[in-house]
Amino acid sequence: xxxxxxxxxxxxxxxxxxxxxxxxxxxxxxxxxxxxxxxxxxxxxxxxxxxxxxxxxxxxxxxxxxxxxxxxxxxxxxxxxxxxxxxxxxxxxxxxxxxxxxxxxxxxxxxxxxxxxxxxxxxxxxxxxxxxxxxxxxxxxxxxxxxxxxxxxxxxxxxxxxxxxxxxxxxxxxxxxxxxxxxxxxxxxxxxxxxxxxxxxxxxxxxxxxxxxxxxxxxxxxxxxxxxxxxxxxxxxxxxxxxxxxxxxxxxxxxxxxxxxxxxxxxxxxxxxxxxxxxxxxxxxxxxxxxxxxxxxxxxxxxxxxxxxxxxxxxxxxxxxxxxxxxxxxxxxxxxxxxxxxxxxxxxxxxxxxxxxxxxxxxxxxxxxxxxxxxxxxxxxxxxxxxxxx
Amino acid sequence: xxxxxxxxxxxxxxxxxxxxxxxxxxxxxxxxxxxxxxxxxxxxxxxxxxxxxxxxxxxxxxxxxxxxxxxxxxxxxxxxxxxxxxxxxxxxxxxxxxxxxxxxxxxxxxxxxxxxxxxxxxxxxxxxxxxxxxxxxxxxxxxxxxxxxxxxxxxxxxxxxxxxxxxxxxxxxxxxxxxxxxxxxxxxxxxxxxxxxxxxxxxxxxxxxxxxxxxxxxxxxxxxxxxxxxxxxxxxxxxxxxxxxxxxxxxxxxxxxxxxxxxxxxxxxxx
Numbered sequence: 309x310x311x312x313x314x315x316x317x318x319x320x321x322x323x324x325x326x327x328x329x330x331x332x333x334x335x336x337x338x339x340x341x342x343x344x345x346x347x348x349x350x351x352x353x354x355x356x357x358x359x360x361x362x363x364x365x366x367x368x369x370x371x372x373x374x375x376x377x378x379x380x381x382x383x384x385x386x387x388x389x390x391x392x393x394x395x396x397x398x399x400x401x402x403x404x405x406x407x408x409x410x411x412x413x414x415x416x417x418x419x420x421x422x423x424x425x426x427x428x429x430x431x432x433x434x435x436x437x438x439x440x441x442x443x444x445x446x447x448x449x450x451x452x453x454x455x456x457x458x459x460x461x462x463x464x465x466x467x468x469x470x471x472x473x474x475x476x477x478x479x480x481x482x483x484x485x486x487x488x489x490x491x492x493x494x495x496x497x498x499x500x501x502x503x504x505x506x507x508x509x510x511x512x513x514x515x516x517x518x519x520x521x522x523x524x525x526x527x528x529x530x531x532x533x534x535x536x537x538x539x540x541x542x543x544x545x546x547x548x549x550x551x552x553x554x555x556x557x558x559x560x561x562x563x564x565x566x567x568x569x570x571x572x573x574x575x576x577x578x579x580x581x582x583x584x585x586x587x588x589x590x591x592x593x594x595x596x597x598x599x600x601x602x603x604x605x606x607x608x609x610x611x612x613x614x615x616x617x618x619x620x621x622x623x624x625x626x627x628x629x630x631x632x633x634x635x636x637x638x639x640x641x642x643x644x645x646x647x648x649x650x651x652x653x654x655x656x657x658x659x660x661x662x663x664x665x666x667x668x669x670x671x672x673x674x675x676x677x678x679x680x681x682x683x684x685x686x687x688x689x690x691x692x693x694x695x696x697x698x
Numbered sequence: 699x700x701x702x703x704x705x706x707x708x709x710x711x712x713x714x715x716x717x718x719x720x721x722x723x724x725x726x727x728x729x730x731x732x733x734x735x736x737x738x739x740x741x742x743x744x745x746x747x748x749x750x751x752x753x754x755x756x757x758x759x760x761x762x763x764x765x766x767x768x769x770x771x772x773x774x775x776x777x778x779x780x781x782x783x784x785x786x787x788x789x790x791x792x793x794x795x796x797x798x799x800x801x802x803x804x805x806x807x808x809x810x811x812x813x814x815x816x817x818x819x820x821x822x823x824x825x826x827x828x829x830x831x832x833x834x835x836x837x838x839x840x841x842x843x844x845x846x847x848x849x850x851x852x853x854x855x856x857x858x859x860x861x862x863x864x865x866x867x868x869x870x871x872x873x874x875x876x877x878x879x880x881x882x883x884x885x886x887x888x889x890x891x892x893x894x895x896x897x898x899x900x901x902x903x904x905x906x907x908x909x910x911x912x913x914x915x916x917x918x919x920x921x922x923x924x925x926x927x928x929x930x931x932x933x934x935x936x937x938x939x940x941x942x943x944x945x946x947x948x949x950x951x952x953x954x955x956x957x958x959x960x961x962x963x964x965x966x967x968x969x
Contacts (some may be wrong), residue, residue: 450889587845592888
């Protein structure tokens, strides 16, 4: 099993009434942003990623726009800041919301450049982008899925075609495509995708053989989607997908004692509690209309940051969406997760809100020294089907 | 919202669209193009106009019960489609009344080809940028009705709070999942045509002089969705057009003041 350090890079220094002033996204005035605090925040969070590299595991970066839930507004920039300061870590970029980009070839170039500098340590995630991303980009949400597919096809072709070609698509047109550099990894960096809103994404990922990531969903939902992936991969005539084709994001804190873990790990809850206006979360056309109807009707006036169901902090832990505790407890829970889902890539949100680097790095070190050696071997062993369901 | 029951939906096939439309009355033909907030259908003002005109009220491709071919995504497509529909109706000179989104479609028709048109009525129409730039600091000139909470949107779109529940806006006013899905489907269709630039064309103002038909612009006195400056720009840009303000109405004068709206339209068409 491979492990990845993650922080959503939320901006935590917000007023109590931020929801009344606009909610987490798009219209909360950026006068709230403090540039000195921001400077320290960015460097602290990059330090965490560098520390993960030193400790022997990987890093995972993402990108959002005009939102306090994630102030990493240009993932290629933060990945660029890390490629020369890290040595062994894979850098998972999950990812670029290519539907919302007017110039998908720029993404192809950025990934190829990062891959070249890092000697092939880039894992390339493509996303449709969460619904609230359509307002900052102002790209028509009704064409989001079409644009995703066309941008993906164009980028992959640009990486794998050894001579100039022309592209005349519905959404993108180029008369000359001939990117330099080509990616270091051949034919191109491994492609990852994520998305649980509909089954279209998992079916497509399975047919393509891409690594499929699920964020903060209940384990039983995750297991069902991974099983669907396996079924669709078989239908597509692919080899039985191994654990490396699956990834799962959870909140994770490892402490010396249960008490210390619960006290310091509680900071992770910040991410789950941020609220945003419903109108910015259900743009028409981004999702099928029946799915939008369910979300709209349930959303009252606010919606969470996405992915996670709304539960108490204890329930999040009971369900394994948050795993908080001593090394032994964390190892046991991750074993249960593996047995239930067959996941081979553990994406770990180890920081959120205003957790200090002292607190986060303490957990990172315990994870690397006490937990990682044990869980690394999990996916080389058969799953235990009798594991208790959560 | 109260819908008169005088007419049932009809269908015709045109340009790959399975078109739903409502039709009643005798007299000169009047094509009525609906907006983006109300459900397409047959309302009191249609009924009043049908006392003197042959009223044809289609649901735009992708809205209500009308299909939309995958390639049909722009105002150019809709304008050409409705010019084709006028040819298909074969009624000769046809008046066009367009409200809100439908007003934009009507204006785009008139600048392309006005020799099949009789007179033109634009009511609280989108389609033009506000002169002088965005009238709202964020969101633009036309209210971002796709992100507003239903009650906030209602306050901009409907003047009298006592009757505002007649407008269904995907809030507590919606009583069934079917109704919610129908409303969200219309929002999706509108988004497809009008997301960017947000329900206007930067080019249209430069061609309004080609709308060589008598034109009337009607605006709800309290329209908070589309600023009156856009109505003034329409009246200024189309030669000889005048602007009439409907008191006691906001974005939907045809629904909130159907008597006054139908009277203004009928008097203008009879001039």
